[in-house]
Structure formats: C-alpha cells, structure tokens
Amino acid sequence: NCGQCVVTCPTGAASDLSELERVKEVLEDDSVVKVVQCAPALRVSLGEEFGMEAGSIVPGRMASVLRKLGFDRVYDTCFAADLTAMEEGHEFLERLERGGPFPMFTSCCPAWVLYMEKNYPELLPLLSSCKSPQQMFGALVKAYMAEREGIDKDKIFLLSAMPCTAKKYEAKRPEMNKDGYNDVDAVLTTRELAQLIKEKQIEFTDLPEENFDVPFGLYTGAGVLFGTSGGVMEAALRTLVKKLTGKPLKNITFEPVRGAEGVREAVIGIENRKIKVAVVSGIKNVAPLLEDIRKGFSDYHFIEVMACPDGCIGGGGQPRIPKRSLRKMVLKKREKAIYYYELGLPQIAAVDNPFIKALYTEFLGGPLSEKSHELLHTVYSDKKIFFH
Ligand code: SF4
Secondary structure (H helix, E strand, O other): OOOOOOOOOOOOOOOOHHHHHHHHHHHOOOOOEEEEEEOHHHHHOHHHHHOOOOOOOOHHHHHHHHHHHOOOEEEEHHHHHHHHHHHHHHHHHHHHHHOOOOOEEOOOOHHHHHHHHHHOHHHHHHEOOEOOHHHHHHHHHHHHHHHHHOOOHHHEEEEEEEOOOHHHHHHHOHHHEEOOEEOOOEEEEHHHHHHHHHHOOOOHHHOOOOOOOOOOOOOOHHHHHOOOOOHHHHHHHHHHHHHHHOOOOOOOOOHHHOOOOOEEEEEEEEOOEEEEEEEEEOHHHOHHHHHHHHHOOOOOOEEEEEOOOOHHHHOOOOOOOOOHHHHHHHHHHHHHHHHHHHHOOOOOOHHHOHHHHHHHHHHHOOOOOHHHHHHHEOOOOOOOOOOO
C-alpha cells in the first residue's frame, strides 16, 4: 500500500497481478487493436526502476518501450490533460459568469473524489463535473478513434499506465462505462509496467528516443503539469487567462500555487477579476477547508485537491523510494523535472494545442458542448457509510 492515502485508497493494494496477466495475454492477441496511454508523472519516474537517477526525463524511451511491448497506438495522457484544462477552465469561467457555486473543486484525483462522496456528499455540487484525463482519454478512444478509423469497439483494448492504484478503481466505476464499453480496459501502475518491461528483458536505458503517435500524443506544457501538485490548477488558469484576455500566452507561471506545503493559497488578478485559489496536497489537509465551507466561512473560488502529498509524482504506484529519509529529495527531483520538461515544449496552454483545436472543430463542437458533456463529464453520488 502507498501509505499516503490509506483513508481513501479504494483498492488498498499497490499491485494487481491478475490485471498484469490480462495485459500480457492481450499483447499476444493479434485480433485486438492495442492502445496505451501514459500519465504525465511517469515521464519523470519510470527511469528509476531501471537504475536511472530520480527525475530523469524519459518520455522518448517510454514511447519506444511501449511499441516494443506490442502496442499499436502509443499515446500520452498529457493530451487528455490538455483537454481537461480546456473543459475545466471553461467550467470555471461559466461559474464566474453565473456567480457560483464556489469554490469549484478539481476532480481528476479519484481518491479525492471518493473521499468527498463518502464524507461530504452535501458538497458534491462543488466538484467539477470533468472526468479525469485518464477517463476523458478512454472515452475519446472508444468514441472518436473508433469512428475515425472504422474500428469495432469490441476490438479495442485500452491500457493506462498510471502512478496510482486509485486509477484502477476509477476505471471500474459504473459511471465510466458507456453503452457497455468501459472507457479504460486495464490500468497498470508505474511499478507494474516496469515489471512487464523487465520480464520481457527489454533494456530500457539502451532504447532510442521515439515520439508518441498523433493525434493523441501531442500535448502542451499545461498537460504535463498535471503530474505534480498545483499543476491542474495552473493548467486551468492558463485556459482562463487566454479566454479572459484573448492575448497569446508566453512563459506564464503561477508560482504561488507551486511548492510542497500541504495547503497553498493565492489571489490571482486576471483583467478586473480577483480569483482566490488554494492547492491542497495530501488528503489529511483538506478537512479544515471543507469544514469552513460547510459553515459558510470560505471565500475561495477554485481549489485543487490531490490525495497524495506532492500530487501524482508521489503516487502509491510509483517507484519505491528505498529510504524514508530520501523521500523529500526524490520527490523534489521529480517535481523539478516536470517543470524543466514543460519549459522545453513549444506551447504552454491547452488552448494552443492544434490537435485539441481540431478535435473541438471536427468532433466535439466546442468546450462544454453536448457531446463534450456526454463523453468528458460525469456525475457523483452520495456514498456515505452509516453505522447502526
Ligand atoms: Fe492517484 Fe495522483 Fe490522486 Fe495520488 S494524487 S491518488 S497518484 S490521482
């Protein structure tokens, strides 16, 4: 167990060997179109499983190894994180125009969503209705990719490589199934993916750097930021700034939402608006904020919550850190690598991703459209447990 979110971790297990066995079987099946997506956090951690230094940036080797394992389409969840930044940014803008409800909570961490459903169901209307990037990605593959390429949905197998065990639970939520098809068919954690690579005796460090496939392999810095605490907020704010100012974005960073403290807050001025935001990492830190909201004392507009301290770079399925005393240093290196990597990308805001633009034009019709709601948004339910 990851030990960080034992209160909320719905699976309670850091490994699911039956799922790994299933993936191995599918990889041998030539009748199936095998699609894979990789979460933002893996690009700065997977290398550790192969003796590389913490924070080594390995997206090129990830693309390469996934092809070698037998996947037909090698995609990146950062693309869907860009899409989440678009949908969530527009949802927040809509709430600003409507006057609420505030604060809007991010919804891309399934352990946090389950915590809300179990402990604060009366506050569920505050959660963004956006699915997480993992699930948005799955819905797109099963709807858009299948239609575009004329592939029978029964013949598509979508694997997610994710930093956490809660994503396995999320993929199995009944809300994440449309017309009998799960958005995502299987989830492997970073460590399980590494185990598969080792079993196949692939020398990860010797692999050439390759690109992810288009269209779902092209992303901006906003999508990459989802890998660390504060990143979901920062990515959505970049969408908001572009929408409200209409100006091109260059080098825009929101420093106050970055860092390792459990709760960080800032007031951000955009045009003539003042937006009060908070970033929470580590589920134990969120209860005081929720109690204030319950009592009507909160004046926040937007709050990001990630169940793991430091966000997904510190997820329960990530490479194990050999000593507790090294944890802070390793997580710092992973975080720095995320920020360093995003600096090198040509675009920093999801609105500038040309494939996101094309997706809205060709298929979805626009952010928050009927089709976007059908595929990319979800509903939550009261899961409070009563003891008699
Ligand atoms: Fe999973 Fe990230 Fe949430 Fe941790 S913070 S439970 S790794 S989604």
